[in-house]
Amino acid sequence: MLTITDGDAATGQVVATAGSYRFDLTLPGGTTLPVAGVTNVGVLPTHRRRGLFRRLMVRQHDDIAAEGLAVAVLNASDARIYGRFGYGMASRYAVVRIDTHRSGFATAPPTRNLRLMRSAHAGDVLPALYDAAAATRPGTLSRSATWWAMMLGDTEMWKGGGHHEVVVAEPQGDDPGGYAVYRVAPDGEGVTVTVREVVAATAGTHAALWRYLLDVDLALGVHAEVPVDDAVLWWLDDPRALITQQVRDFLFVRILDTPAALSARRYRVPVEVVLEVTDHFRPDSGAAGRFMLRGDANGAACTPTADDPDITLGVDALGSLLLGGVDAHVLAATGRITAHRSGAVDAVATAFGWSSAPFCATRF
Ligand SMILES: CC(C)(COP(=O)(O)OP(=O)(O)OC[C@H]1O[C@@H](n2cnc3c(N)ncnc32)[C@H](O)[C@@H]1OP(=O)(O)O)[C@@H](O)C(=O)NCCC(=O)NCCS
Structure with a gap:
């Protein structure tokens, strides 16, 4: 559990907290990925809107990335807050x-x-x-x-x-x-x-x-x-x-390591696509950059590339796609994906979609 204390660290009052569990998350294709489940986020009413939560989010995501975890997930009490930190709604x-x-x-x-x-x-x-x-x-x-x-x-x-x-x-x-x-x-x-x-x-x-x-x-x-x-x-x-x-x-997904996250899942049909991923919250992290994704129902590889991108999307939109429950066409129609060649969104939508909608019955 991460905390921020008002005043002296030993005697002061804890005014902000954020914690995380460790889970294995099932991805399309039945593979699993170790993830952090962010929880216990709270700032005392007397200390709100001073940036304490943002400070905790920075520390927490640095720690999660340093641990080698490619993805963080959460259930949001307030669904408006986490997009700014790169989380995308991924299951309902x-x-x-x-x-x-x-x-x-x-x-x-x-x-x-x-x-x-x-x-x-x-x-x-x-x-x-x-x-x-x-x-x-x-x-x-x-x-x-x-x-x-x-x-x-x-x-x-x-x-x-x-x-x-x-x-x-x-x-x-x-x-x-x-x-x-x-x-x-x-x-x-x-x-x-x-x-x-x-x-x-x-x-x-x-x-x-x-x-x-x-x-x-x-x-x-x-x-x-x-x-x-x-x-x-x-x-x-x-x-x-x-x-x-x-x-x-229900689940919001934040990708911290795009190659690791996209290589871990399977794809409904063979796909070869170059993704340009932007990340305003952690621009120098392993999520942002240009990546070649090649994958199918049996495996996938995602690696950095200098090739021209087929689509550009925020890391939050990529998180929404990870579990196969959100149609890339909808993300494109709402300005969350920009296509650079015709057919690119269709290819992503078909490959990232899955035969069963994501569902999580574990509240944390
Ligand atoms: C939500 C909560 C954690 C925010 O803490 P905070 O220290 O006031 O947040 P910060 O000052 O660090 O603000 C961080 C960002 O979130 C935004 N934000 C904070 N609360 C928000 C809210 N209720 N709705 C929309 N945006 C919010 C701020 O505008 C700020 O945006 P910016 O950094 O892009 O300018 C705190 O208000 C709280 O504990 N609320 C009660 C419990 C709760 O709702 N927890 C949410 C768990 S999902």
């Missing part, structure tokens, strides 16, 4: 409610053996299932044993914890299985099921778990935060049974 999630009375599936989902489990025992089972599913969803953050203990612990906090039900889908053939964590609370004449997470490496287990959640006795509705492309909508016979109440930003 949908807040949905499904009316259980209209929640029949268009076709029968695959069957799975399901087993209810006490959360006290879930710590032995859930981490392996979570890790098995991680490669299928860009944006997933690894969870340490301490993190799991907090998420499944008795104390409820915004990161997790408190009383929950746990249902586990047993492995079947090559399918490692999965789980759902949820809560049931009285709601008028019935109950509402609030889903904390549904984790599955395959479409079959995902569907079986959702069928279970929608069939909880007395449930009037199921409330959940899901990937924006969650397949549950497409199982429903009546798609209007699912109401999307909100779509919200």
